[in-house]
Amino acid sequence: MESPAPAAARARRPLPSPSLLVLRVGWLLAALCLRPGLGLHTVNTVYGDTIVLPCHLEIPDDLMFGKWKYEIANKPSEFIAFRSATKKNVQYDDVPEYKDRINLSENYTLSINNARISDEKKFVCMLVTEENVFEQPTIVKVFKQPSQPEIVSRAEFLETEQLKMLGQCVAKDGYPKGSLIWFKNGVVLQPVDGTVAIYEQTNLDKASGLYTLVSSLEYKPTKEDTDAQFTCTVTYFGPTGQETIRSEPVVFDIHYPTERVKIEVVSQRNTIKEGDNITLKCSGNGNPPPQEFLFYIPGEPEPIRSSSLYVLIDVRRNASGEYRCSLTDESLMDSIIITVHYLDLSLIPSGEVIKQIGEALPVSCTISSSRNATISWLKDNARLRSIPSFSSLQYQDAGNYICETTLQEVEGLKKRQILTLIVQGKPQIKMSKRTSTDGLYKTVACHVEGFPKPAVQWTSTGGVINKTEETKYINGKFTSKIKIAPEENVTLTCIAENQLERTVNSLNVSAISIPESDELEEKTDDNRENASDQAKLIIGIVVGLLLAALVAGVAYWVCMKKSKEANGEPEKEAAQNIQNLPRSASKHVDKDLGNIEENKKLEENNHKSEA
Incomplete structure (x- = not known):
């Protein structure tokens, strides 16, 4: 920017001629009036931006200089900038409002930095020749967007049936002045007597020229206003037209009386x-x-x-x-x-119950409940199909019985009681024997029944026997076994004893017949099967001979009897016939008689033990 020439330099310039003075006075008079027919331009700018004012005049060839001025109603015009067309120098008038803010380009476009509300004026571009003065006015409009409206001074709560200040909607620093509108759930609120009252206020900052808008809302809520969203908007004009900014929604606590x-x-x-x-x-x-x-x-x-x-x-x-x-x-x-x-269950009897075998035990399980319930039974955790009944207790009846009931409709309501039944009995013994298929040993068994489990001891005519075998103890029963190969007849005794009683039973066991032939003793294990077949063959032959001799003997005895009856000596001849039988047949008869006696003795002992 070029500064004006010093006063001394101006004093040394030659005085203009009288005709030139008249021309310049004419220029000044013309500058005081807007020439008609030249049109009017408007420049819209945003507060704080740079205002750009083109001259909008065609620059004449004989241009001497150009100037800018602004006009305010009821006030004289104020020149602010000058550019010479011949000397190419620029001068800015001493106007405090535009000091260091303006710039005049070579094409006579005027720029004003940091636009203010006070810049909203009519600016005039003047181009001066020796013969004429050309002017073009431009209206400057300045716009300032207000701040987003905010609802302040909000009530802590609103009460039904009471008209109360809800809050104030404030939009600050806008230009030109806009307007505020209240909304509830997106619907415009209009003043209603006794229900809605709106009071508006406009505050102008004289220094900046900006407006602050304030709108106060009094409101009488209803219960349905719970969670209602209140907003307000500011509507203003900007460089491109009308604009609207909405506040953040606010929800108020609505107080209302209890109705239920x-x-x-x-x-x-x-x-x-x-x-x-x-x-x-x-x-x-x-x-x-x-x-x-x-x-x-x-x-x-x-x-x-x-x-x-x-x-x-x-x-x-x-x-x-x-x-x-x-x-x-x-x-x-x-x-x-x-x-x-509730659910009650009564089991009679319950707990541990000890009974003797053969006794009767009545059992009952009853319930009392707030709703219908069913009973189920379990024995040793296995479900029973029917209610247990004991008319004559057996060892297999012993166990843990559970009576339980459940109310299906009530979570966690379940009851159960336990009966632990113990069936006791004195030891009962039965004995049996069996010869192995090869005839080399005999198995003698002592069948014991009783509870608590009896302890079993074996004795023989030769002393105590320790090497025994036992089956599992199930339902109060088990079997103790021994294997023997006696060389002579022996008597075995089984003794069973528990806390209730001691029971004894005996059994006679005949000796095992062992072949005396040296050939049989020398047989190896590989030839045992052949020796067994040979023994069977020999036994068959001997039996056949014995049967034949017996038949012959019987036939002979019948003939002799008839003869003796005729002669009178039948008994003597019969005795002689028996003596004349083969020796092997005599041994066989003795053996059969011995087995009959032995079994007869076993049956007698078994009957004693049962008694």
């Missing part, structure tokens, strides 16, 4: 059983909700004042009934029916 109370049971289960805790909750639908209530408990003569929660500990079946709650003034009340479910 409710009592309920706070529980994770749908049902209540004996032993549970009951938490009662009483609530009101007002806002703020009531904090104290009166609880009416069955069996209590007076209502109990409490907060919204009341707890009953370890309830019994007599706690069933109607529960009520009300406001402290008893104006509103609610009630609920509560059923405390």
Whole structure:
């Protein structure tokens, strides 16, 4: 920017001629008036930006200089910039408002930095020749977007049936002046007598020229305004036209009186059983909700004042009934029916029961409950199909019996009792023997029955026998066995004893017949099967001979008898015939007689033990 020439330099310039002075006076007079017919331009700019004002005039060839001025109504024009066309120098007038803010380009475009509201004027571009003055006015419009509107001075809460100040909507520092509008849930709020009142206020900052808009809203809410969103908007004009900015929504706490109370049971289960805790909750639908209530408990003569929660500990079946709650003034009340479910089970007998075998034992399992329930039985954790009945106890009846019942509709309501049945009996013994297929040994068994389990001991004519085998003890029964190969007849005794009694039984066992032939003794294990076949063959032949001799003997005896009867000596001849039988046949008869006696003795002993 070029500064004006010093005063001394101006003093040394030659005085212009009288004709030139007249021309310049004409120029000045023309500059004071807007020439008609030249048109009017408008420049819109944003507050704080740079204002660019083109001259909009065609630059004449004989241009001497160009100047810019601004005009304000009822005030003289003010020149602010000058550029010479011949000397190419620029001068800026001493106008404080535009000091260091303006710039005039070679094409006479005027730029004003940091646009202000005070720049909203009519600016005129002047191009001067020796013969004429050309002017072009431009209107400058400045726009400033206001801040986003904000709802301030908000009420802590609103009360139904009361007209109260809700808050103020504020939009700051805008230009030109805009307008504020209130909304509820997106719907415009209009003033309504006694319900909606709106008061508007405009504040102007004289230094900046900016407007601050304030709109106060008084509102009488209803219960339906709970969670309603209140907003406000500011509408203003910008360089491109009308614009709108909306505030953030605000929700107000609406206070309204309680119109209904409710009592309920706070529980994770749908049902209540004996032993549970009951938490009662009483609530009101007002806002703020009531904090104290009166609880009416069955069996209590007076209502109990409490907060919204009341707890009953370890309830019994007599706690069933109607529960009520009300406001402290008893104006509103609610009630609920509560059923405390129960389940009783009685098993007779129960626990450990000791009975003797053959005795009768009546068993009963009964229930008492708040709803229908069924009974089921288990024995040693296996489910029974029918109710156990004991008319004559046996050892297999012993065990753990469980009677249980469940209320299906009530979670966790299940009862059970246990009967541990013990069936006792004195030891009972039966003995048996069996010869092995190869005839080399005999197995003698002692069949024992009794509870508690009897201890078994074996003895023989030769002493105590320790090497025995036992089967599993099942249902009060087991078997003790021994294997022997006696070389002579022996008597075996089985002794069974428990806490109740000691029982003894004996059995005679004949000797094992062992072949005396040297050939049989020298047979190896590989030839045993062949020797067995040969022995069977020999035994068959001997038996056949014995049978043949017996038949011959019988036939001979019959003939001799008839002869003796005729001669009178039958008995003597019969005796002689028996003596004349082969020796092998005589041994066979003796052996058969011995086995018959032995078995007869065994049966007698078995009958004694059973008795």
